[in-house]
Amino acid sequence: MKLAYWMYAGPAHIGTLRVASSFRNVHAIMHAPLGDDYFNVMRSTSERERDFTPVTASVVDRHVLARGSQEKVINNISRKDEEQHPDLIVSTPTCTSSILQEDLQNFVDRASLSSESDVIPADVNYHRVNEPQAADRTLEQITRFYLDKALKRSSLDRSVTNVPSANIIGIFTLGFHNQHDCRELKRLLGESGILVNQVIPEGGSLNCLRDLPRAWFNTVPYREAGLMTATFLEKEYGMPYISITPMGISNTADFIAQIGKLVNVWASALSEKRLNYKPYVENQTKFVSQAAWFSKSIDCQNLAGKEAVIFGDATHAASITKILVKEMGIRVSCPGTYCKHDAERFNEQVQGLCDEVIITEDHTEVGDTIARIEPSAIFGTQMERHIGKRIDIPCGVISSPVHIQNFPPGYRPFLGYEGTNQIADLIYNSFNLGMEDHSLDVFGGHDTKGVSTKSLSTDRRDINWTPEAESEPNRIPGFVRGRARKNTEVSAKQNNIPEITIDVTYAAREKSSS
Amino acid sequence: MKTLEIPTFECETGNYHTFCPISCVAWLYQKIEDSFFLVVGTKTCGYFLQSAPGVMIFAEPRYAMAESEEGDISAQLNDQKELERICVRIKNDRNPSVIIWIGTCTTEIIKMDLEGIAPKLEKQLGIPIVVARANGLDHAFTQGEDTVLAATTHRCPEYKNNHRTTNQHEEDVDKHIAADVTPNNKFFGEKSKSNRSNLVLFGSLPSSVASQLNLESRRQSVSVSGWLPSQKYTELPALGEGVYVCGVNPFLSRTATTPMRRRKCRLIGAPFPIGPDGTRAWIEKICSVFGLKPEGLEERENQIWRNLSDYLEIITGKSVFFMGDNLLEISLARFLIRCGMVVYEVGIPYMDRRYQAAELLLLQHTCKEMKKPMPRIVEKPDNYSQVQRMHELQPDLAITGMAHANPLEARDIDTKWSVEFTFAQIHGSINARDALELVTRPLRRRSDSILGCRSLSRQTAGI
Numbered sequence: 010m011k012l013a014y015w016m017y018a019g020p021a022h023i024g025t026l027r028v029a030s031s032f033r034n035v036h037a038i039m040h041a042p043l044g045d046d047y048f049n050v051m052r053s054t055s056e057r058e059r060d061f062t063p064v065t066a067s068v069v070d071r072h073v074l075a076r077g078s079q080e081k082v083i084n085n086i087s088r089k090d091e092e093q094h095p096d097l098i099v100s101t102p103t104c105t106s107s108i109l110q111e112d113l114q115n116f117v118d119r120a121s122l123s124s125e126s127d128v129i130p131a132d133v134n135y136h137r138v139n140e141p142q143a144a145d146r147t148l149e150q151i152t153r154f155y156l157d158k159a160l161k162r163s164s165l166d167r168s169v170t171n172v173p174s175a176n177i178i179g180i181f182t183l184g185f186h187n188q189h190d191c192r193e194l195k196r197l198l199g200e201s202g203i204l205v206n207q208v209i210p211e212g213g214s215l216n217c218l219r220d221l222p223r224a225w226f227n228t229v230p231y232r233e234a235g236l237m238t239a240t241f242l243e244k245e246y247g248m249p250y251i252s253i254t255p256m257g258i259s260n261t262a263d264f265i266a267q268i269g270k271l272v273n274v275w276a277s278a279l280s281e282k283r284l285n286y287k288p289y290v291e292n293q294t295k296f297v298s299q300a301a302w303f304s305k306s307i308d309c310q311n312l313a314g315k316e317a318v319i320f321g322d323a324t325h326a327a328s329i330t331k332i333l334v335k336e337m338g339i340r341v342s343c344p345g346t347y348c349k350h351d352a353e354r355f356n357e358q359v360q361g362l363c364d365e366v367i368i369t370e371d372h373t374e375v376g377d378t379i380a381r382i383e384p385s386a387i388f389g390t391q392m393e394r395h396i397g398k399r400i401d402i403p404c405g406v407i408s409s410p411v412h413i414q415n416f417p418p419g420y421r422p423f424l425g426y427e428g429t430n431q432i433a434d435l436i437y438n439s440f441n442l443g444m445e446d447h448s449l450d451v452f453g454g455h456d457t458k459g460v461s462t463k464s465l466s467t468d469r470r471d472i473n474w475t476p477e478a479e480s481e482p483n484r485i486p487g488f489v490r491g492r493a494r495k496n497t498e499v500s501a502k503q504n505n506i507p508e509i510t511i512d513v514t515y516a517a518r519e520k521s522s523s
Numbered sequence: 524m525k526t527l528e529i530p531t532f533e534c535e536t537g538n539y540h541t542f543c544p545i546s547c548v549a550w551l552y553q554k555i556e557d558s559f560f561l562v563v564g565t566k567t568c569g570y571f572l573q574s575a576p577g578v579m580i581f582a583e584p585r586y587a588m589a590e591s592e593e594g595d596i597s598a599q600l601n602d603q604k605e606l607e608r609i610c611v612r613i614k615n616d617r618n619p620s621v622i623i624w625i626g627t628c629t630t631e632i633i634k635m636d637l638e639g640i641a642p643k644l645e646k647q648l649g650i651p652i653v654v655a656r657a658n659g660l661d662h663a664f665t666q667g668e669d670t671v672l673a674a675t676t677h678r679c680p681e682y683k684n685n686h687r688t689t690n691q692h693e694e695d696v697d698k699h700i701a702a703d704v705t706p707n708n709k710f711f712g713e714k715s716k717s718n719r720s721n722l723v724l725f726g727s728l729p730s731s732v733a734s735q736l737n738l739e740s741r742r743q744s745v746s747v748s749g750w751l752p753s754q755k756y757t758e759l760p761a762l763g764e765g766v767y768v769c770g771v772n773p774f775l776s777r778t779a780t781t782p783m784r785r786r787k788c789r790l791i792g793a794p795f796p797i798g799p800d801g802t803r804a805w806i807e808k809i810c811s812v813f814g815l816k817p818e819g820l821e822e823r824e825n826q827i828w829r830n831l832s833d834y835l836e837i838i839t840g841k842s843v844f845f846m847g848d849n850l851l852e853i854s855l856a857r858f859l860i861r862c863g864m865v866v867y868e869v870g871i872p873y874m875d876r877r878y879q880a881a882e883l884l885l886l887q888h889t890c891k892e893m894k895k896p897m898p899r900i901v902e903k904p905d906n907y908s909q910v911q912r913m914h915e916l917q918p919d920l921a922i923t924g925m926a927h928a929n930p931l932e933a934r935d936i937d938t939k940w941s942v943e944f945t946f947a948q949i950h951g952s953i954n955a956r957d958a959l960e961l962v963t964r965p966l967r968r969r970s971d972s973i974l975g976c977r978s979l980s981r982q983t984a985g986i
Contacts, residue, residue: 010563010605011590012612015573020566042628042659044543045567047575049926059933059980061910062926068537070660074632085538092907104565108596108632136593139566410574 015372015392017347017410022103023048024143024234025131026064029099031181031210032151036063036095036126038085040078040106040113043068055413056182065089069105077109082116090124096215097151100130107135127215129154141233141322142350144181148210149237152218156245159219167222167246173272173284174204176224178250179235180211185325185409186423187211193422194230197255200293201268201286209238222246226271228264230254230424232324232351255424256328257432258300258336262290293426300429303437304337312440313338318379320367320389321408323348325423327358329388329407332432334362339436342382343367345375372396383492386439391415400491405439472498473508493517530883530897532874537903540926541848541872542942543571544657544667545625548586550946551671554727557755559619560586561609563637564627575925585617591629598633603640607647614648621678621756623671626656651756653678663872665774665849665945668727672751673777675759676786679751682721682763720813723760723788725751725778726771728950735951736771736796743810743817751778762786769809771796771950773882774850776875792878794885797851798858799827799952804885827952831862834959837966839863844918846927847871847904849945853879855922857886858955859962860895867916870904920965933980937965 022039026048029037039045049062067078067085086098100117113130121128132150133143159165175198180191188211195205206224207217227242227250229235239250249271255264269286276283294301303309317339319326323346330344344359345367346352352368359366367378376396379387387397387404391412397404406415407423422428497517501509545568548560562568569588589609594600610622626637641652655674657667724736724747737747749760751768762768768782769791782788793808794801803824810817828835843859845852847870856866876883890897901909906927913921913936921931921938928938939961949958 010595010600010609011588011592012609013569013588013590014584016566016569019570019574022567023570041567042543043537043539043663044541044545044571044659046540046926047542047571049540050575050924053926053929057929059929061930065538065907069628070537074660104567105628105632108629135565136596 017370017372017390017392019140019410020104021133021135021138021140021143022101022131024138024140024145025099025101025133025147027140027182027184028144028147028151028210028234029097029101029131030063031212032097033212033214034063034095035097035099035151035215036065036089036093037099037101037131038082038089039064039066039101039103040082040111041066041069041101041103042105043070045103045105052182055411055416057413057416058182063093063095064101069109074109078111078116082111082113083120086116086120086128087124090126095126097127097129098124099147099151100128102131102133102135104135127154127158139350141348144234145237148179148181148234149241151215152209152221152238153241155215155218156221165219165222169225169275170204170206170223172204173202173275174206174224175268176206176221176227177208178227178229178238179231179233180208181234182211183409184231185322185411185415186421189420189422190230190424190428192420193425193427194228194255196427197261197265197425198228198268201265201289202284203268203272222248224248225275226250226268230324231322232354233322233348254324254328256325256428257332258294258298258429260328260331261425261429262294265290298426298429300336300433303433308437309337312437314340315386315440316340316342316382316384317386317388318342318382318384318393319344319407320346320375320387320393322346323351323355323358325408327355329432330359330362332429333388333436337436342384343378345369345378386436388436388439403439405435407435472501475508475510477511478509478514530887530900532876532900532902534902535905535908537905539847539870539872539904539906539909540924542575542664542924543568543659544662544664544670545572545627546575546664547657547667547671548572548623548625551623551668551727551752552585554729554754555621555752555756557620557757558585558623559613559617559621560623560625561589561613562586562625562627563589563591563606563635564625564629565591568627568629585619587613591633596629596633602635603643606640607644610644610648610650610652614650619650621651621653623653623655623674625667625671626654626658628658628660631656631658631660651678663848663850665772665851666777666873668772669775669777672725672727672775673781675752675756676762676778676781678756679759679762679782679786682761682766720745721748721766722746722791722809722813723749723751723762723766723768723782724771725768725782726775727752728771729948730754732948732950732954735953739796739802739806739951740809742819743806743815745806745809745813745815762788764788767791767812769793769805770878771805772851773854773879776878779878792881794857794882795854796950797854798861798958799824799831799955800861800889801854801858801882801885802950802952802955804881808881823952827955831955831959834956834963835862837963838959841865841919841966842867842916843920843922843962844909844913844916845869845871846906846909846921846923846941847901848924848941851941851944852922853882853886853900855944855958856898857882857889858958860886860893860898861889862959863893865895866898867918868901868909868912869898870901870909872903874900874902920962922962930980933978935978939965 026037029035046066049064052058052062067082100113102113117128117130131147133146177194180187198205207221227239227248229239229250229252242248243250251267253264255261265286273283317333319330319341326344326346330341333339333341341363343365344363346355347370356366372392379396380400387393387402388407390408390410394404394406421431497514500517501513506513545562552560624637637654641654645652653674655671657670733750740747751760753759762782764787766788768788770779773795779790783790791809791812794804796802796805803820807817842865844867852869852871856869860866921936922941923938925940928940931938943961947957947961948954
C-alpha cells in the first residue's frame with residue numbers, strides 16, 4: 010500500500026475513456042461500481058462538453074459480487090446498441106473488474122453476436138499502466154481493429170494521396186490545450202503544402218480509419234499518446250512518422266525540416282520538384298512568431314539568468330525547458346516529469362540544459378524541491394500552481410493535470426508559431442508579475458503583509474526571533490526575503506545562537522554579502 | 524378529499540450517475556476537526572476524490588489514500604502490516620484524535636478485514652480507528668456520511684442512567700416550582716423544560732447551521748444536548764437509554780437505526796428541517812415528543828414565506844424534474860411544491876420508507892394543500908430513460924448531476940447542479956432563502972440569455 014494525497018496521472022480506464030469518447034459515435038461501457046462514472050463529470054464540466062458523454066457503466070453491485078455479471082454486461086451492451094447505434098462499443102475494465110477477474114473477452118464475444126455495433130474489450134491492465142499509457146494502447150487497439158477489418162474485407166485503399174498528406178495522431182478530449190494545438194498543427198501542415206488526411210481520435214470517424222494509410226506520413230505531437238499507433242502503422246504499412254513536438258521555435262523548425270525530408274523522399278520517387286521549406290521557416294520565425302524577436306528584446310534581457318523550475322508531462326516539460334534555456338536565456342535549475350515510463354527519453358532531452366532532473370509521482374517531493382531552490386518562477390501543473398501560491402512564487406501552467414481554467418474558449422495553442430507567441434506571453438507574464446511584486450516591495454508598496462517564510466515545512470519555529478529582529482526581514486524586498494531569513498537562521502544555528510536579535514540579522518547579512 | 528393519494532414508487536435499472544460515497548470525506552474531514560480520513564482503495568478512488576468533488580485537496584486536507592497495489596490485491600503483502608506502516612506515519616505527521624478508515628469496493632471484493640484489523644492497530648497506536656464501509660457497491664453519494672456516522676455511533680460515550688434519575692428528581696421539583704410561579708416566567712420555564720429533554724441530533728452540518736437549529740429548538744425550550752458528529756471527535760455526545768435522537772438529513776437511515784438498536788435511544792421520526800415548512804414540522808414533531816406546545820411557529824413560518832416572496836414569484840407554476848443522486852430529493856421536492864412548483868418526477872437512489880415516513884406524509888399533505896399532483900417517485904432511476912422522459916415533459920428546471928448539466932443546457936433545459944444542495948446551507952428557516960437562491964439561479968439567468976439561441980447541441984440523433 011502507498012500513502013498518497015494526489016496523483017499526476019489518472020487510472021488506466023480514464024485513458025481508455027478519453028480515447029473512446031473522442032472518436033465519433035463510439036460508446037464506452039465501463040464494468041464498474043456506482044460512482045465510477047465520474048469521467049462524465051470531468052468531461053462535461055472541464056471541457057464544457059455540450060453533448061452527453063458516451064460512457065455508461067454496467068454497474069457492479071452486491072449481486073454481481075455474489076453471482077458474477079452473468080448476462081448484465083451483455084444486456085447493457087445490446088441495450089446501448091439498440092438505443093444509440095454506435096459504430097463501436099468499447100468494453101472498459103476498471104480496477105474492480107480486474108480484481109473480479111471476469112472474462113470481459115467472453116462477454117464481448119457473446120455480445121457482438123447479437124449487436125450491430127462492433128464490440129471490443131479495451132486491452133488495458135489496470136495495475137500496470139496509467140492514464141496516458143492506456144490512452145496510447147487503446148488508440149492503437151482501435152486503429153488496428155479497423156485496419157485489420159478493412160484488410161479482411163479488402164476494402165483497404167493503400168495508394169497514397171496525390172498531394173503530400175499527413176495524419177495527426179493523438180489529439181483527444183481532456184488533453185492540455187489539445188483542440189487549439191490541433192488547429193495550429195493543421196495550419197502548420199497546410200502552410201507547408203501538406204494535406205491533413207485524418208485527425209485521430211478527436212472527431213475521427215471509424216469508417217474513415219481505413220484511409221489512414223493513404224497519408225504520406227504520420228505526426229505524433231505528444232509523446233504520451235499516439236506513439237504506439239504510429240509505430241504500428243510504420244511496421245504494418247510502412248508509414249514514417251514524426252515524433253518531434255513542434256513546441257518552441259527550434260522544435261518547430263526541426264519539425265518542418267523533418268517534413269521536408271519525408272516529402273522530398275517521395276518527391277524524387279514521383280519525379281516531382283523538391284520542396285524547400287527554409288524560406289517558410291525563416292519567414293515564420295521572423296515575422297509570424299514574435300518569440301524570436303521577443304528573446305532579443307530588452308524585456309527578455311531582464312529575464313536572463315533568472316531561475317525557474319519546470320514540472321509536467323514529458324512532452325511539455327522537456328519542450329518548455331528547451332524554450333526557456335535555449336530561446337530565452339533563463340536558467341532552469343530543475344526540470345522534471347511524472348511520466349516515469351518515459352524517464353530515459355526525458356533525461357536525454359534535457360541533458361545539458363539544467364543542474365538536476367526530478368522524476369517522481371510524489372507532489373511533496375516536487376514541492377520540497379521548489380521550496381529548496383526558490384526559483385523566480387515555476388512552470389508546472391495545477392499542483393505546482395498551488396505550491397507556488399503557498400510559497401509566493403508565480404507559476405505558469407504548462408501541462409496536465411489541469412482544471413477548467415486550462416480549457417479557455419479563446420485560441421491558446423502551445424504548438425506551432427502561434428504557440429510560440431502564447432508561450433512567450435505565459436513565461437513573460439509569470440516573471441513579470443514577480444518583478445512587479447518586487448518593485449512594489451522595494452518602494453514600500455504593500456509593506457503591511459507579514460513575512461513570507463517561503464517554506465513548505467511547518468516545523469520552522471525551532472528558532473526564536475525577537476520582535477525587533479522579526480521586523481528586519483520586512484525591509485528586505487519580498488522575493489529575496491525568504492532567502493535572507495533562511496540565511497540568518499542558518500548562520501545563527503552555525504554559531505549556536507538560540508535567539509535571533511537585530512544584531513544577528515545584521516551580522517548574517519554582512520556575512521552573506523561579503 | 525378524505526384519503527390521501529398513496530404515493531407510488533417505481534424502481535428502474537439503477538443506471539444512474541452519482542458520486543461515489545467516499546466523497547463524504549470531502550465535507551466530513553472539515554466538520555470533524557481532529558479527524559483523519561484514510562481511504563483504503565485504488566487509484567480510481569483517489570482520482571475521483573481529487574478531480575470530482577473539487578480542489579479542496581490543495582488546502583493540505585486531512586485525508587489521504589492508502590492506495591492498494593498489485594501485491595495487496597494478490598495478498599503478497601500483509602494488510603495489517605501495510606496499514607500499520609501508513610497509520611504510524613499519519614500519527615507522526617498529523618497526530619489526529621481519530622483515524623477513520625473508509626472501506627471501498629476493493630476492500631470489499633478482496634475481503635480485507637478492516638473491522639478485524641482496526642481494534643488491533645488501535646491498541647498498538649493508541650488512536651481510535653473507526654471503520655466505515657462507504658463503497659459504490661452498496662451506497663450512493665451522501666450515504667457515505669451515513670456509514671461513517673453509523674460507525675461513529677458506537678464510539679459515543681455512555682449516557683449515565685443515574686443521571687436520569689436525578690433529572691427525574693429535578694423535574695419533579697421543577698414542576699412544584701412551576702406550579703407556584705406564573706407560566707410567563709420564561710427563565711424558570713426554560714430551565715425546567717430544557718433539563719427534561721435529552722436530544723441528540725445527527726447529521727453533519729456546518730457549525731453555523733447547527734447552531735441555528737439549536738437556536739430554533741431552544742426557542743421552543745428544547746435544548747439540544749449534542750450533535751453527531753460533533754466539531755471534535757473528542758466531544759462526541761453521550762448516548763443511551765433516555766436519550767432521544769433525531770435526524771436532520773434524509774440520507775441517514777443507518778445512523779438512525781444504530782442508536783436505536785445498539786444504544787437504546789429513542790428515534791424521533793420527523794420531516795427534515797429543509798425549507799420553512801420542513802423546519803416547522805420538524806420542530807413541532809420534536810416538541811410533541813417532549814410534550815411541549817410549540818409557540819409562535821406559525822407566525823414565524825409565515826414571516827419567512829413573506830421574506831421569500833420575490834423568489835416565489837419566479838418559481839410559482841414552474842415545473843421541475845429531479846434526476847436523483849443525493850437522497851435530499853423528497854425533502855426538496857416537498858419544499859418546492861410548497862413554493863408553488865410542479866414536480867414531475869423525483870428520482871432518488873434509495874428510498875427508506877420507514878426513516879422518511881414523516882417526510883413522505885408531509886409531501887402528500889403538501890401536494891393536497893397546494894392542489895398539485897403527487898410526483899412520481901423513481902428509485903434507482905435510469906438516466907437514459909429519464910432524459911427521454913424529460914425530452915417529452917420539457918420541465919422548466921432539471922435538478923441533476925454535473926455529468927448531465929451541460930448537455931441538458933445545450934438542449935435548452937435549464938439545470939441546477941444537485942451537488943450544490945449537498946454543500947450549500949439549506950437547513951432551517953433562515954437558510955430557506957439560500958435554498959431558493961440556488962433553485963432560482965438558472966431561472967433568473969434565463970431572462971438575460973442570448974435570444975434566438977435555442978438548442979446548442981451538436982449531437983444529431985435523439986435528445
